[in-house]
Amino acid sequence: MSQFPSARFSVAPMLDWTDRHCRYFHRLMSRHAQLYTEMVTTGAIIHGKGDYLAYNDEEHPLVLQLGGNDPEALAHCARLAEQRGYDEINLNVGCPSDRVQNGLFGACLMAEPQKVADGVAAMKAAVSIPVTVKTRIGIDEQDSYEFLCTLVDRVAEAGVDALIVHARKAWLQGLSPKENREIPPLDYERVYRLKRDYPGLTIAINGGIKTLEDARAHLEHLDGVMLGREVYQNPYLLARVDAELFGDGGPVPSRHQVIRNLLPYIERELSQGTYLGNITRHTLGIFQGMPGARAWRRHLSENAHKRGAGPEVVEAAMARVPEECVVYS
Numbered sequence: 001m002s003q004f005p006s007a008r009f010s011v012a013p014m015l016d017w018t019d020r021h022c023r024y025f026h027r028l029m030s031r032h033a034q035l036y037t038e039m040v041t042t043g044a045i046i047h048g049k050g051d052y053l054a055y056n057d058e059e060h061p062l063v064l065q066l067g068g069n070d071p072e073a074l075a076h077c078a079r080l081a082e083q084r085g086y087d088e089i090n091l092n093v094g095c096p097s098d099r100v101q102n103g104l105f106g107a108c109l110m111a112e113p114q115k116v117a118d119g120v121a122a123m124k125a126a127v128s129i130p131v132t133v134k135t136r137i138g139i140d141e142q143d144s145y146e147f148l149c150t151l152v153d154r155v156a157e158a159g160v161d162a163l164i165v166h167a168r169k170a171w172l173q174g175l176s177p178k179e180n181r182e183i184p185p186l187d188y189e190r191v192y193r194l195k196r197d198y199p200g201l202t203i204a205i206n207g208g209i210k211t212l213e214d215a216r217a218h219l220e221h222l223d224g225v226m227l228g229r230e231v232y233q234n235p236y237l238l239a240r241v242d243a244e245l246f247g248d249g250g251p252v253p254s255r256h257q258v259i260r261n262l263l264p265y266i267e268r269e270l271s272q273g274t275y276l277g278n279i280t281r282h283t284l285g286i287f288q289g290m291p292g293a294r295a296w297r298r299h300l301s302e303n304a305h306k307r308g309a310g311p312e313v314v315e316a317a318m319a320r321v322p323e324e325c326v327v328y329s
Contacts, residue, residue, distance in 0.1 A: 008219070012228030045080065089129065093106065164224070192221040
């Protein structure tokens with residue numbers, strides 16, 4: 001159903017988690033899954049000293065998620081991202097954290113649908129790549145279906161290419177970001193209803209999805225599925241995505257092979273001054289549920305931070321996991 005085949009399955013943008021090292025690691029397991037950056041604010045891109053648009057070419061298809069509310073700034077950052085080769089721009093209208101609220105963007109923008117639409121329209125006018133929105137189903141006491149539809153109507157009129165809907169509302173006061181991912185009840189049926197009422201709009205669902213079996217069930221109703229923390233905690237589930245969700249019967253690497261394929265990247269990054277732990281922290285869950293998984297995690301946790309730590313630390317940790325137990329069946 002989707003205009004954008006890669007959007008059939010995506011890995012959610014997660015602050016402090018889905019950095020370029022994480023995305024490179026994830027790409028080793030799936031050629032087709034759509035990957036997202038962490039949310040990057042327009043202010044950081046325009047005024048920050050670092051290169052907030054850096055990524056590895058191997059990460060495509062790759063989406064830049066922007067945080068901001070000023071149409072001109074959003075359009076400027078979208079142009080920069082398109083020039084750098086990003087495949088899509090996504091506007092965050094779902095993050096409930098205090099620091100995002102203080103900047104008047106994220107989930108609080110749900111209360112200002114015209115401002116969201118103005119941002120989408122400005123980005124659409126500035127770039128030729130898709131512009132999408134990630135949102136919640138409501139905020140605080142503003143959680144009616146009609147409230148959600150007001151936002152959808154406005155962004156659809158502005159030309160949005162797709163919506164990714166986290167099927168929980170957000171409490172802007174009283175709950176932490178972690179609690180906002182767990183306490184507000186999931187309402188998948190509301191997202192299904194949205195697709196029925198807006199059949200021409202590409203809609204993906206996010207929130208509480210833990211297995212590819214669940215993903216397939218959602219795809220009976222929607223255009224795409226986005227997984228977040230489950231992928232981070234159990235990354236090897238990505239190894240099944242291409243075959244099960246995209247019909248790609250290519251070879252599936254074992255867990256050991258995934259780590260071996262990561263070693264050249266680690267060597268390259270270390271030569272450029274990257275700290276080993278910044279890469280290996282994303283790999284801790286690769287052997288989840290397998291004999292030796294705890295020894296793998298422990299060795300990396302105890303040694304990756306040491307001065308001069310290199311690929312040999314990863315190889316030693318991998319040796320603690322019996323190889324015959326890790327080929328995916």
